[in-house]
Amino acid sequence: MERWQVILTKVNLYCNMKNIFLNSFKRMIRLGWDNFYREKGISFVAVFVLTVVIIMATSIFIIGAITEDIIDSVKEKADITIDFQLSASEEEILEVQKEIEGAFEITSIKYTSKEEAKTAFIRRFGDRSSVMESLEEVGNPFPSSLSIKADDPYIYQQVSDFLENNYSAIVNSVDFYHRQEVIEGIFSFTDNARKVGLVLVIIMGIISILLVYNTVKLAIYEMREEIRVMKLVGSSNAFIQGSFIVQGVLMGLAATVLSFILLFPGGYLLVSPYDISIDIDINRYVFEMMPLIIIIHLGTGIVLGVLSSLIAANRYLK
């Protein structure tokens, strides 16, 4: 055979393969849609279950984010303040601040001078003349102070001990010793809240996956004869799996749209911005996190739909 004939044959073969691939791809999508549409009842049940799971996943996400924020807010309340002797100079206090910053893993440290403390006091009680008169008589009784925040109550203990051992001459008081129980209680509560949240997420996740998998399995059980016919007439496993992937994607998309319609307008009507002492606005979460929530919706719906369809269909492909 001439060289050009060989090349022509190869080009023809390539074109044929390409056409077969494109035709198969087109038909895979059409078949996935046909299966989804034809088995309306089962598709509806699968979409409904997926919708419930998506709403659960989104709720877990939103509740998780709010809980994290509550935990952070509660932690914010846990800090210690070091009051210095009135005689302590600003240089000495800033030296202590530098040492603490270098030696301990704290999240923030704030220096408040005597004047700043007095200004803050006046801002707060300036409208009470008797208080202001007393203040004028006394002068400036407010000590300079350092406020420290950390992620671990153990750090507070270390800082307090460090100050007591090295700077007792200029430190007047550290309020950790009075608030130790409260601070440790807050940290223990937040740690437990996180653990409980994690366990709940895992349990809900497992229940959701089982629920979706079993529903889709039922849907595919109804189609086992069709799968057998497809295999008998020479369809490849990849083609059959492809059609179920399309079906899974369609279920996921339908469930995403449905859960979106149910969750947001419903959620908006049901939950007015609620205000607790730590200033949490649920609508802020829902609407600020919209892109992430859409990704969670699509991700949960499509991934669960596709995975369940594939695993269930594979039973009949073996």
Added chain:
Amino acid sequence: MIFFNKVTKIYPPYLNKEERVVLEDVSFRLSKGDFICLVGRSGAGKTTLLNLLLGEEKPTSGEVFFDRINIHKASVNNSHRIKRRIGTIFQDYKLLSSKTVYGNIAYAMEVTGSSDEEIARVVPKALSTVGLEKQAFQFPHQISGGEKQRTAIARALIHDPEVILADEPTGDLDPYNARDVLSLLLEINKAGTTIILATHNKDIVNSVGRRVITIRDGKVASDSNQGKFIL
């Protein structure tokens, strides 16, 4: 073309049942254009033998060759190619109830990547071969058993197979329809297609008068060219 080489198939113990030897040391060869009747009582191992040829089941020992390719060691691609060279017909037709006669035949081409033009060109020819032009747009529940089986034959022919496996194709049909289906198979065989007909119908086997392989207790009890049904 087809070679069963010392094939044994044993089903492992399942629940309270003991292991079951379905086929034992089965060997035979088929050439292109052969028409063989595979006979034996129900449970003799005929369907298992066909499933082994289709690659639906694996032998416990021995090999099954199709055109010198070991079916059970073929790559996935080769295995699909082989499957398209084998058409299948079953007693229960295996038609999709949601599709018309035309749709059922076209389906075999759709799932293997044929274009719409190709389907529109080939399916009417297949319908005409089996004489179902008028029933093309009827659904399986609207046609007779014989017509269903002819639809299944048209579907089996759609990829122009080299072999047709027919597992009790006349089992659910009255004698007239059974005769029609048999005539169709003989006609297809005349065109060069190898036919393997599994049946336990004595009249069918005797009327065909071709090679008969008798399976008894999982073994080849006889392999005769005299076309007589012996059990």
